[in-house]
Amino acid sequence: xxxxxxxxxxxxxxxxxxxxxxxxxxxxxxxxxxxASYFSSVxxxxxxxxxxxxxxTRLLQQQGIDTTGLQVVPGGKTFRWRGKYLPxxxxxxxxxxxxxxxxxxRPELPEPARxxxxxxxxxxxxxxxxxxxxxxxxxxxxxxxxxxLWIRETHDELLELLRRIDGLVLNDAEAKLxxxxxxxxxxxxxxxxxxxxxxxxxxxxxxxxxxxRHETYVLPAYPTPRVVDPTGAGDSFAGGMMGYLAxxxxxxxxxxxxxxxxxxxxxxxxxxxxxxxxxxxxxRHDVDDRMAHYQQMLSF
Amino acid sequence: xxxxxxxxxxxxxxxxxxxxxxxxxxxxxxxxxxxASYFSSVxxxxxxxxxxxxxxTRLLQQQGIDTTGLQVVPGGKTFRWRGKYLPxxxxxxxxxxxxxxxxxxRPELPEPARxxxxxxxxxxxxxxxxxxxxxxxxxxxxxxxxxxLWIRETHDELLELLRRIDGLVLNDAEAKLxxxxxxxxxxxxxxxxxxxxxxxxxxxxxxxxxxxRHETYVLPAYPTPRVVDPTGAGDSFAGGMMGYLAxxxxxxxxxxxxxxxxxxxxxxxxxxxxxxxxxxxxxRHDVDDRMAHYQQMLSF
Numbered sequence: 001x002x003x004x005x006x007x008x009x010x011x012x013x014x015x016x017x018x019x020x021x022x023x024x025x026x027x028x029x030x031x032x033x034x035x036a037s038y039f040s041s042v043x044x045x046x047x048x049x050x051x052x053x054x055x056x057t058r059l060l061q062q063q064g065i066d067t068t069g070l071q072v073v074p075g076g077k078t079f080r081w082r083g084k085y086l087p088x089x090x091x092x093x094x095x096x097x098x099x100x101x102x103x104x105x106r107p108e109l110p111e112p113a114r115x116x117x118x119x120x121x122x123x124x125x126x127x128x129x130x131x132x133x134x135x136x137x138x139x140x141x142x143x144x145x146x147x148x149l150w151i152r153e154t155h156d157e158l159l160e161l162l163r164r165i166d167g168l169v170l171n172d173a174e175a176k177l178x179x180x181x182x183x184x185x186x187x188x189x190x191x192x193x194x195x196x197x198x199x200x201x202x203x204x205x206x207x208x209x210x211x212x213r214h215e216t217y218v219l220p221a222y223p224t225p226r227v228v229d230p231t232g233a234g235d236s237f238a239g240g241m242m243g244y245l246a247x248x249x250x251x252x253x254x255x256x257x258x259x260x261x262x263x264x265x266x267x268x269x270x271x272x273x274x275x276x277x278x279x280x281x282x283x284r285h286d287v288d289d290r291m292a293h294y295q296q297m298l299s300f
Numbered sequence: 301x302x303x304x305x306x307x308x309x310x311x312x313x314x315x316x317x318x319x320x321x322x323x324x325x326x327x328x329x330x331x332x333x334x335x336a337s338y339f340s341s342v343x344x345x346x347x348x349x350x351x352x353x354x355x356x357t358r359l360l361q362q363q364g365i366d367t368t369g370l371q372v373v374p375g376g377k378t379f380r381w382r383g384k385y386l387p388x389x390x391x392x393x394x395x396x397x398x399x400x401x402x403x404x405x406r407p408e409l410p411e412p413a414r415x416x417x418x419x420x421x422x423x424x425x426x427x428x429x430x431x432x433x434x435x436x437x438x439x440x441x442x443x444x445x446x447x448x449l450w451i452r453e454t455h456d457e458l459l460e461l462l463r464r465i466d467g468l469v470l471n472d473a474e475a476k477l478x479x480x481x482x483x484x485x486x487x488x489x490x491x492x493x494x495x496x497x498x499x500x501x502x503x504x505x506x507x508x509x510x511x512x513r514h515e516t517y518v519l520p521a522y523p524t525p526r527v528v529d530p531t532g533a534g535d536s537f538a539g540g541m542m543g544y545l546a547x548x549x550x551x552x553x554x555x556x557x558x559x560x561x562x563x564x565x566x567x568x569x570x571x572x573x574x575x576x577x578x579x580x581x582x583x584r585h586d587v588d589d590r591m592a593h594y595q596q597m598l599s600f
Contacts (some may be wrong), residue, residue: 044440061314089483126487171319182387182388183522183525185524185525186525189525205484206503206507207506208553209523215597217597217598218521218597219520219524219598220507220518220519223516223517225485225486227483258600297517298517298519298598299597300560
């Protein structure tokens with residue numbers, strides 16, 4: 001089924017304890033759509049500037065990603081992010097953010113994108129996310145990401161969003177902040193009360209937790225000895241998960257759990273190199289091989 | 301098969317963000333043996349002072365724990381620990397340690413304990429742990445715990461110990477310290493090179509990782525919304541694991557993994573109340589019910 005992601009497209013500069021990469025391809029919608037592309041066709045909607053190289057568009061298109069919604073803003077510059085990872089490779093500092101074309105972005109979906117059945121509202125202001133929501137009235141599943149900035153500064157709009165989406169994905173620190181509760185199990189269950197049918201808390205190297213009215217569970221991250229750059233892991237997780245759901249077109253608990261597991265597996269590849277480099281080097285069969293190993297790892 | 305634990309017996313004072321408990325029953329050997337007792341008979345060996353109340357001995361005996369090796373040191377006082385948990389309930393500060401009878405403790409095993417087939421060397425100096433090891437020449441499985449203090453201050457003795465035991469259990473910060481590597485997968489695999497046949501890294505609320513020559517895996521913690529006091533969770537994990545292994549008397553990979561899972565499940569009960577209170581309120585069937593749920597949680 002058609003899958004849509006609306007979010008950021010970025011040039012990332014990433015500093016790790018051993019290496020720095022300047023202006024590499026990144027952004028929530030980019031990681032998401034590449035991760036989803038192993039499973040499903042996907043439409044990417046987001047703004048870029050005139051500094052956007054055509055080769056990046058081709059790279060996405062070669063993976064079967066529909067880039068019709070990649071909107072070049074005249075006179076604009078692409079969103080830029082610079083971050084630095086601490087030695088544990090799990091915590092990071094944001095050193096610079098240049099919103100550029102993102103700052104006044106009002107998403108206008110191309111006609112085919114409006115018919116998407118599966119929609120991911122990647123990290124953006126709740127106001128922007130709500131604008132997208134208005135344009136996909138026939139969606140079967142709408143999942144949103146959020147972040148500390150919106151929890152702190154646009155709390156009411158976020159609550160409005162939560163009442164209108166099916167699923168929320170957020171990280172552990174954000175869940176604690178949103179619910180003012182240090183216990184993640186209680187925090188996740190608390191977010192459910194705010195509206196979504198399910199909530200997923202991402203715990204970075206420690207995996208992800210799932211919450212619905214009927215069940216709470218946690219799945220660990222796939223243990224990889226090679227963590228080069230965790231940037232985009234969360235969006236790759238969401239992409240793998242939503243891509244699988246769109247391909248199955250089912251939302252029963254068993255399918256949701258398999259989707260979570262696929263998201264975790266795809267994210268474990270993303271962290272193994274900078275930008276999309278590791279994902280570009282693999283195919284669906286690599287994902288499935290690792291998935292089989294992951295499943296076996298959790299069987300006893 | 302006979303299971304032996306040698307370690308500390310303590311009075312703990314625990315401060316949590318909401319409550320403080322003074323001088324409650326604790327200690328590595330106590331948590332371990334209680335957790336193991338759901339699965340197997342267990343002998344506890346460790347020193348206490350003259351301030352040790354007979355009722356604590358009875359409590360352990362009622363659970364079928366053999367306390368013959370509980371040695372009252374004349375004129376001595378029982379080991380005391382005081383700690384404070386941060387709001388996340390995962391990190392803690394040690395506020396006070398009074399080694400008391402532990403400071404000059406030289407374990408002398410009672411005759412039957414020397415015939416133990418399964419032995420857990422709970423946290424203690426490597427020197428003390430090696431003294432125990434000398435007294436159990438016929439053991440089939442010897443697993444040890446360690447901590448940052450010994451990694452820093454008695455490094456050579458610890459390396460000697462590692463060459464002579466079958467398994468090592470340590471927490472994430474300790475594994476990183478021991479191997480000087482922030483990546484837990486590499487750190488765990490590195491510890492294997494130091495001698496043990498398997499290594500388990502405990503990650504607190506994030507579960508535990510297993511390493512052997514043949515496999516690496518991670519199992520998440522059982523998600524409980526009720527984390528009251530994490531003290532003893534690591535020792536309960538080890539107790540549940542070793543108790544199960546002793547009861548099965550098998551060391552194949554599948555049994556080891558089930559043992560890990562049992563350890564995780566028992567530890568999830570321990571954190572739900574202070575001291576042994578939660579473990580005292582449950583029986584093997586509660587452990588098995590939660591184990592079934594845990595197993596189902598990880599199936600997809």
